[in-house]
Amino acid sequence: MAAPLWCDGVETDQVFDMNCQEFWNTMPELAQPAEDADSEHVRECAACAALLNRQRTLALGLRRLAADWRPVEAPARVENRLRAALLGQAGLAVPGPPARWWVPVATWATAAAVVVALAMFLARGRPVIPAHRTASSRVQLAVAEPPADLGMLGDFSDAESDFIPIPNAARIEPNEDLNLVRVEVPRSAMIALGYAVSEDRASEPVEAEVVLGADGLARAVRFLE
Amino acid sequence: MTSDLPETDDELLMRMRSGDEQAFVALYRRRQAAIYRFALHMSGSGTVAEDVTQEVFLALIREECGFDPRRGTLSGYLFGIARKLVLRHVERGRPDMALETDLESSALPELMVDADPLADLIDREGIEALRRSVLALPRRYREVVVLCDLEEVDYGEAALVLGCPIGTVRSRLHRARALLLEKLSQRWQHRSGAMALKPIRCLI
Numbered sequence: 001m002a003a004p005l006w007c008d009g010v011e012t013d014q015v016f017d018m019n020c021q022e023f024w025n026t027m028p029e030l031a032q033p034a035e036d037a038d039s040e041h042v043r044e045c046a047a048c049a050a051l052l053n054r055q056r057t058l059a060l061g062l063r064r065l066a067a068d069w070r071p072v073e074a075p076a077r078v079e080n081r082l083r084a085a086l087l088g089q090a091g092l093a094v095p096g097p098p099a100r101w102w103v104p105v106a107t108w109a110t111a112a113a114v115v116v117a118l119a120m121f122l123a124r125g126r127p128v129i130p131a132h133r134t135a136s137s138r139v140q141l142a143v144a145e146p147p148a149d150l151g152m153l154g155d156f157s158d159a160e161s162d163f164i165p166i167p168n169a170a171r172i173e174p175n176e177d178l179n180l181v182r183v184e185v186p187r188s189a190m191i192a193l194g195y196a197v198s199e200d201r202a203s204e205p206v207e208a209e210v211v212l213g214a215d216g217l218a219r220a221v222r223f224l225e
Numbered sequence: 226m227t228s229d230l231p232e233t234d235d236e237l238l239m240r241m242r243s244g245d246e247q248a249f250v251a252l253y254r255r256r257q258a259a260i261y262r263f264a265l266h267m268s269g270s271g272t273v274a275e276d277v278t279q280e281v282f283l284a285l286i287r288e289e290c291g292f293d294p295r296r297g298t299l300s301g302y303l304f305g306i307a308r309k310l311v312l313r314h315v316e317r318g319r320p321d322m323a324l325e326t327d328l329e330s331s332a333l334p335e336l337m338v339d340a341d342p343l344a345d346l347i348d349r350e351g352i353e354a355l356r357r358s359v360l361a362l363p364r365r366y367r368e369v370v371v372l373c374d375l376e377e378v379d380y381g382e383a384a385l386v387l388g389c390p391i392g393t394v395r396s397r398l399h400r401a402r403a404l405l406l407e408k409l410s411q412r413w414q415h416r417s418g419a420m421a422l423k424p425i426r427c428l429i
Contacts (some may be wrong), residue, residue, distance in 0.1 A: 013391055015232045056411075061355050069375065072265065073258035079250070080283050086249055106410060112381055113396040217246070 060082070071119070082182050087210070087218055106116055163211060164222040165191050172219050179212040182224075190223060234299035242288070253282055259376050260307045267311045269360045272408040277310045297385045304378065308368060315364070358408040366401035373398055379408060408423045 042049045042126075174179065188202035209222040232251070233242075240248035260281055264274035281303055285292070292302045292398070299343060359370055365387075372378040380398075384391040 054406055055402060058355075058406060059374070061352060063353050064369070065355055066375045069262055069266075074275060076260040078257070078261075078275055078279050078282075079253060081251060081279060082286065083246065083250065085283055086246055086286050209355070211237070217308050 020045060080179065083215075083217070084179070084212055087212075088181075115145055163209075163222045165220050166218045169217065169219045170213065170215075172213060176213060178219075181210045181212060183208055183210055193221065195223075235294050238285075238292070238299060241285075252285075252299075256303055257282070258302070260303055263304060263371055263376060265312050266309050266375060267308070267367060268314060268357075269362075270314075272316045273311065277307050277314065277320060280310050281306045290382045297381060301378070301382045301385050304372065304376075306390075312364075322417060339363055354409065354412055355405070358405050358412070361408060362404055366397055366404060369394055370401045370405070412420070 042052055139213045185208055186202065187197050187204045187206045189208070190197050190206065191202075208221050209224065210218050211220040213219045232248075234252060236247045237252040237255075241252060257278055261274050261278045264277035265271060268277070270290065273369070276427060278426060284306055285303070292299060358366060358377075362370065369383060372383045378386070380391050382395045383394045387394065
């Protein structure tokens with residue numbers, strides 16, 4: 001059996017015949033309060049015993065600090081942004097078995113280039129939370145008040161809304177927090193939503209606005225051309 | 226029965242890379258908190274921690290950094306990216322802690338002290354002082370304390386994250402704890418001194 005990490009190549013029985021330096025070489029593990037490994041050296045060396053006691057108190061304090069911080073986690077908006085990024089990377093598809101005519105994910109992934117709509121939102125006078133700083137990100141979000149016509153999306157069937165529900169997506173709940181993301185996708189993405197697209201234009205980019213629910217999943221899309 | 230076991234990180238990663246969003250969400254929720262806390266302890270900034278967490282998982286989404294399960298765990302890989310990003314943020318924003326040279330050149334804490342400055346560690350104020358002391362450690366000592374003591378990463382994995390031998394992790398941890406003791410002793414002495422100088426009566 002391999003020697004335990006704390007032995008570091010030193011046989012355990014050698015620990016009992018050591019100087020202060022050798023003793024402290026094993027310190028990280030000895031400082032753990034659960035480690036009842038007081039050696040002869042500690043029993044004979046008052047200085048090391050005192051320091052060991054302080055190290056163990058410190059280790060307890062660090063454990064308390066770790067426990068106090070255990071509930072700390074990243075804000076929920078980080079997950080929402082990442083899910084949007086994943087969406088932008090993989091296309092607009094929501095989980096579920098893809099239909100045969102569904103545009104391959106790989107096409108989405110290679111062709112999707114995402115554009116920030118922050119300036120446009122500002123120009124429209126909407127309250128905007130600035131997009132998060134990810135300088136190298138290909139996906140950026142503008143979190144905004146939803147457009148007025150999003151209110152019509154409740155049952156995804158109102159003809160006055162030009163947002164198209166994503167197949168298999170959950171419906172938008174009343175008062176649900178929505179994020180709007182403007183993306184550039186290949187025109188071929190429109191095929192999946194029932195548009196006729198000529199083959200020679202399938203790879204051309206087209207701007208679209210995607211509605212993300214509070215869970216970060218796409219609910220609806222509208223094409224801007 | 227095995228189907229009841231939670232999926233491993235590697236299994237979730239494979240599913241994620243085949244386009245499964247739920248796999249990504251499961252992986253993110255399993256690992257984000259430790260990455261966020263690591264970045265927060267290292268930088269002392271919630272904004273930096275949030276940026277770093279986002280960028281770590283964006284890198285995973287984009288497969289930019291080429292995780293290889295044969296070279297270590299996904300957790301260690303994520304910590305490794307987070308560490309580099311924190312360093313980049315810190316270097317961009319401000320130089321590393323000025324305490325670095327002062328503390329490193331100082332002697333190890335005295336073995337004997339008149340009273341126990343660590344008694345404070347039983348209360349919330351003492352724990353907060355400890356947190357500030359961790360934050361004030363020179364970066365290479367801070368990262369081993371955060372990884373090994375606060376996030377309970379084992380020494381072998383910490384060595385992979387930091388790109389150094391396991392013996393270096395151990396010696397840095399030893400040194401880091403000595404520096405922490407010194408910081409706490411200084412704080413305690415400062416408080417004791419302040420109490421000693423506290424005016425008893427105003428004479429004018």
